[in-house]
Every structure is written in C-alpha cells, then in structure tokens.
Amino acid sequence: MNKVYICFPQGKHKALTMSYDDGKEEDRRLVKIFNQHGIKGTFHINSGIRDQVRIPFEEYAGLYEGHEIACHTLTHPTIERCPLEKVVYEVLEDRKRLEKLTGMPVRGLSYPNGSYNEEIKRLLPALGIRYSRIVGDTHDFKLPTDYYEWKATCHHNNNLLEDGKRFVELNKKQYLYLMYVWGHSYEFSRDDNWEVMEQFCRLVGGRDDIWYTTNIGFVDYMERAKGLQFGADNTFVYNPYAASVFLSVNDRIVEAKGGELTRFE
Numbered sequence: 001m002n003k004v005y006i007c008f009p010q011g012k013h014k015a016l017t018m019s020y021d022d023g024k025e026e027d028r029r030l031v032k033i034f035n036q037h038g039i040k041g042t043f044h045i046n047s048g049i050r051d052q053v054r055i056p057f058e059e060y061a062g063l064y065e066g067h068e069i070a071c072h073t074l075t076h077p078t079i080e081r082c083p084l085e086k087v088v089y090e091v092l093e094d095r096k097r098l099e100k101l102t103g104m105p106v107r108g109l110s111y112p113n114g115s116y117n118e119e120i121k122r123l124l125p126a127l128g129i130r131y132s133r134i135v136g137d138t139h140d141f142k143l144p145t146d147y148y149e150w151k152a153t154c155h156h157n158n159n160l161l162e163d164g165k166r167f168v169e170l171n172k173k174q175y176l177y178l179m180y181v182w183g184h185s186y187e188f189s190r191d192d193n194w195e196v197m198e199q200f201c202r203l204v205g206g207r208d209d210i211w212y213t214t215n216i217g218f219v220d221y222m223e224r225a226k227g228l229q230f231g232a233d234n235t236f237v238y239n240p241y242a243a244s245v246f247l248s249v250n251d252r253i254v255e256a257k258g259g260e261l262t263r264f265e
C-alpha cells in the first residue's frame with residue numbers, strides 16, 4: 001500500500017503567510033520589505049474609508065501586485081453590534097469595490113476590531129467569503145480547523161522573532177506547519193520598530209523549505225488538496241482542478257497536475 005501524504009507546493013511542509021489590515025500608507029514600506037524577501041501578504045482593506053493616511057485606489061494594482069487584496073468591511077464597524085442586514089451590506093459592498101479595483105474575485109476577510117459571532121460566521125459563505133481572521137495569537141504552527149475563525153500564530157509585537165526562529169528550525173516532516181503573522185503596518189511607525197519586521201523577513205525569507213503564500217492562496221491550495229480523487233487501491237490520483245497539488249508518495253515528491261491522472265510508480 002502506498003504511503004500518501006499531502007504536501008505544500010514543490011513538496012514543502014512549511015508555509016508562511018502575513019495578514020495586514022486597514023490599508024494605510026505604511027503598507028508601502030511593508031510591501032517593499034516583503035518583496036525583498038519573496039514573502040507574500042494579504043492586505044485587508046476598508047474600501048469605504050478614504051482619507052489622507054490610506055493608500056489611494058490608483059496605487060493598488062502596482063503596490064499590491066503578487067499579494068492578496070481582501071475585505072475588512074466597508075467602514076470598519078464592530079459588526080457583532082450591527083443588524084445582520086448591515087453586516088451583509090458592509091461585506092458585499094466592500095467586495096464589490098475591491099473587485100472593481102482588482103478585476104478578480106475577492107474572497108478573504110478579517111473581522112474589524114476582531115468582532116464576530118456565530119451568526120456572522122454562518123452568513124459569510126453566502127457572501128462569497130472563504131475565510132476570516134480573528135484577533136489573538138496561538139504561538140503554534142498548526143493548520144486552521146475553522147477558516148471563519150482563523151487565529152494567527154502571532155501579532156508582530158508578540159514574540160515574532162522567537163516564533164520565527166522556532167518555525168525556521170522545524171524540520172520534522174510528519175506534519176504540515178503554517179506560520180501566520182498579523183498586524184497593522186502603521187503600528188511600525190507608531191512603535192518605531194520597523195526593524196522587528198526587517199529582521200523577521202531576513203530570518204524567514206528566501207528559504208527553499210518554506211512556501212510563501214497569501215491567506216487565500218493557502219485556503220485554495222488546501223481546498224484543492226481535499227478535492228483530489230484518489231483511486232481506491234491508492235495507486236493513482238485524479239486532480240480535477242486547474243493547478244497542481246503536491247504529494248509525498250512513499251517519501252518521494254509527486255506532482256498531481258491539474259486536469260490529469262497521475263499514477264504512483
């Protein structure tokens with residue numbers, strides 16, 4: 001019987017993703033740091049708040065290229081206190097405006113002020129939202145079990161370098177690991193601690209054993225992995241999607257290409 005495990009792209013077993021809210025001007029400096037180290041981020045935007053400190057829409061396509069633009073609701077209300085109809089409007093209208101800018105489906109969310117409840121969670125799939133980040137830190141690298149209550153490994157002000165060091169040193173391949181960092185780019189200016197992020201990116205960036213991805217990139221990949229169609233005797237797999245999924249078969253990396261049947265020899 002073949003021993004088949006799901007892997008991240010190229011057979012990796014560690015993934016890193018970053019999640020930053022509010023779309024303020026410090027995103028420019030943050031994106032630059034990410035780009036220097038091949039790190040991918042998700043930027044959660046309130047498309048209904050336009051003021052001096054927010055990145056103008058005209059800059060989005062260039063600035064956030066290669067990263068994810070996601071929702072943070074239209075006007076940043078504490079949605080737990082809002083009527084559900086208002087929550088629907090806040091999410092859908094944000095999606096519509098962001099999709100006009102990106103020309104792509106926008107399917108991610110982070111809860112403004114970390115506010116949510118069970119009713120709101122149940123609503124989100126019907127609004128086209130595939131995941132939503134909450135506030136708080138796990139300080140571990142486990143994969144999320146509920147994408148609508150996705151808790152990060154750490155905020156960048158909360159043991160980032162220590163957690164990053166532990167992440168880089170992980171080498172056991174029995175498990176898949178995800179490090180997920182969150183925050184707001186304006187906090188680096190406020191706290192005068194850009195060097196924390198610069199050091200972190202130098203530490204974790206540009207490594208062969210880490211998959212750098214956006215929040216939705218992670219969700220989509222894991223969704224594809226779950227949708228693979230394996231033969232009952234475990235000697236082949238059909239990938240019904242367009243993009244590849246990587247497997248470890250008897251400790252050998254196998255690429256299950258999109259739209260193809262792959263036999264394990």
Ligand SMILES: [Zn+2]
Nearest residue numbers: 021022112113
């Ligand atoms: Zn916010």
